[in-house]
Amino acid sequence: xxxxxxxxxxxxxxxxxxxxxxxxxxxxxxxxxxxxxxxxxxxxxxxxxxxxxxxxxxxxxxxxxxxxxxxxxxxxxxxxxxxxxxxxxxxxxxxxxxxxxxxxxxxxxxxxxxxxxxxxxxxxxxxxxxxxxxxxxxxxxxxxxxxxxxxxxxxxxxxxxxxxxxxxxxxxxxxxxxxxxxxxxxxxxxxxxxxxxxxxxxxxxxxxxxxxxxxxxxxxxxxxxxxxxxxxxxxxxxxxxxxxxxxxxxxxxxxxxxxxxxxxxxxxxxxxxxxxxxxxxxxxxxxxxxxxxxxxxxxxxxxxxxxxxxxxxxxxxxxxxxxxxxxxxxxxxxxxxxxxxxxxxxxxxxxxxxxxxxxxxxxxxxxxxxxxxxxxxxxxxxxxxxxxxxxxxxxxxxxxxxxxxxxxxxxxxxxxxxxxxxxxxxxxxxxxxxxxxxxxxxxxxxxxxxxxxxxxxxxxxxxxxxxxxxxxxxxxxxxxxxxxxxxxxxxxxxxxxxxxxxxxxxx
Ligand code: NAD
Numbered sequence: 001x002x003x004x005x006x007x008x009x010x011x012x013x014x015x016x017x018x019x020x021x022x023x024x025x026x027x028x029x030x031x032x033x034x035x036x037x038x039x040x041x042x043x044x045x046x047x048x049x050x051x052x053x054x055x056x057x058x059x060x061x062x063x064x065x066x067x068x069x070x071x072x073x074x075x076x077x078x079x080x081x082x083x084x085x086x087x088x089x090x091x092x093x094x095x096x097x098x099x100x101x102x103x104x105x106x107x108x109x110x111x112x113x114x115x116x117x118x119x120x121x122x123x124x125x126x127x128x129x130x131x132x133x134x135x136x137x138x139x140x141x142x143x144x145x146x147x148x149x150x151x152x153x154x155x156x157x158x159x160x161x162x163x164x165x166x167x168x169x170x171x172x173x174x175x176x177x178x179x180x181x182x183x184x185x186x187x188x189x190x191x192x193x194x195x196x197x198x199x200x201x202x203x204x205x206x207x208x209x210x211x212x213x214x215x216x217x218x219x220x221x222x223x224x225x226x227x228x229x230x231x232x233x234x235x236x237x238x239x240x241x242x243x244x245x246x247x248x249x250x251x252x253x254x255x256x257x258x259x260x261x262x263x264x265x266x267x268x269x270x271x272x273x274x275x276x277x278x279x280x281x282x283x284x285x286x287x288x289x290x291x292x293x294x295x296x297x298x299x300x301x302x303x304x305x306x307x308x309x310x311x312x313x314x315x316x317x318x319x320x321x322x323x324x325x326x327x328x329x330x331x332x333x334x335x336x337x338x339x340x341x342x343x344x345x346x347x348x349x350x351x352x353x354x355x356x357x358x359x360x361x362x363x364x365x366x367x368x369x370x371x372x373x374x375x376x377x378x379x380x381x382x383x384x385x386x387x388x389x390x391x392x393x394x395x396x397x398x399x400x401x402x403x404x405x406x407x408x409x410x411x412x413x414x415x416x417x418x419x420x421x422x423x424x425x426x427x428x429x430x431x432x433x434x435x436x437x438x439x440x441x442x443x444x445x446x447x448x449x450x451x452x453x454x455x456x457x458x459x460x461x462x463x464x465x466x467x468x469x470x471x472x473x474x475x476x477x478x479x480x481x482x483x484x485x486x487x488x489x490x491x492x493x494x495x496x497x498x499x500x501x502x503x504x505x506x507x
Pocket of ligand 1: 155157180181211217234256287390459
């Protein structure tokens with residue numbers, strides 16, 4: 001198997017339409033997870049460096065927000081073409097730092113690309129509303145205007161897609177942007193910013209600062225930043241929501257998950273097995289919409305599922321992204337591998353039945369790689385930590401319940417509310433589930449019900465803090481504020497001085 005050369009390249013920030021070296025003296029390690037080796041170093045920005053990026057974005061705002069929307073959209077059309085042209089290169093950047101397979105990386109970039117395509121239609125969404133003659137000679141209209149400097153703070157698991165949930169929408173709406181990507185896989189977001197410049201975006205409109213808590217805290221407290229979009233874990237997201245709103249910013253914080261797939265006794269078990277394979281183990285379970293719990297209504301679905309699933313797990317090809325046959329890659333870092341394996345230890349201590357154990361998996365030629373094999377626990381109870389907490393790895397829990405009502409209750413009682421699915425052939429049950437379940441995104445015989453770019457993505461409960469889901473119409477609302485104008489024309493109509501509100505739209 002071919003290894004990439006280890007050069008520990010130093011990465012940079014991207015400000016003012018160009019690469020900028022880090023000056024803080026602090027760096028973070030970027031791994032190639034398939035090798036378990038540090039390949040690159042990412043600069044961790046100081047407060048001063050972040051403030052310079054914010055100032056760049058603030059300087060660019062007046063001209064960019066005044067640029068006609070049709071011209072802003074041309075940048076999006078060009079960006080779309082550049083992403084398509086550079087798809088292979090971008091996928092390699094994602095896979096080499098995240099670990100996911102090339103096909104999976106391309107799929108995730110395509111989901112981001114769809115948001116860019118949605119942004120090509122932004123003039124339609126910014127049109128506003130108009131009411132003629134709300135009173136004699138008086139017209140009224142509402143228009144949505146950009147906020148100013150917006151910031152995005154993104155997680156490691158989708159280094160291309162999640163930034164593209166944010167900056168294309170914000171920028172198409174007329175805002176300027178500072179992106180703080182995950183310090184674990186920053187190369188693809190940096191490259192996307194370069195492609196935006198190549199697409200014709202004026203310098204300073206999109207800036208990327210790499211960093212950790214120091215950079216994030218600067219974005220949260222600087223008064224020039226108007227809005228913060230965050231995607232990541234719940235403890236960090238909750239902190240960001242409270243800090244950001246305390247500093248009078250608009251905040252959307254999309255957070256952690258524990259997604260349940262309820263399998264009814266009448267489900268098509270072949271379809272359910274295929275669904276679990278992809279949804280639990282794709283991207284090594286490092287997806288916020290991964291299925292991490294199967295709720296079997298009665299014993300029958302769990303038994304049938306295990307019978308079909310276990311031989312397929314035994315045949316699952318785990319390997320590095322450089323192996324075209326690999327179906328599942330490593331997890332992101334040695335720390336992530338240790339954390340996931342310690343959850344498997346804990347599940348055993350807690351008394352769950354370990355049906356398949358992914359610990360200690362070795363891949364020939366990649367002995368230090370961060371590989372964790374596909375793992376299944378059966379007879380998991382709802383008070384166990386492997387059920388309550390997000391593991392974010394290829395570990396599936398099977399919970400057996402006696403009735404549909406019990407399934408609904410446990411899903412609704414879980415602290416997270418990102419996604420869920422029900423597998424059944426019964427329309428009444430599916431409809432009832434959709435109506436009563438306290439979850440933001442629901443699939444019926446669809447295991448990962450990720451909304452398309454022209455809908456909005458977001459969970460409920462402790463999976464989202466703030467009032468807006470991301471991209472689609474909610475994204476446009478988040479990145480714009482409403483202004484309502486009431487005007488009297490012709491100016492010759494005199495209403496006289498009015499001291500009281502009047503009925504019937506008199507102004
Ligand atoms: P994370 O919370 O560790 O990091 C996310 C971002 O926050 C990174 O940019 C990181 O630098 C920053 N950060 C980390 N610690 C911080 C701190 N103490 N103060 C300020 N900033 C800090 O998340 P992660 O491990 O990169 O990503 C995995 C998590 O993201 C999972 O919980 C997953 O469910 C979640 N996620 C959620 C969604 C969603 O849409 N709900 C989508 C993708 C990922």
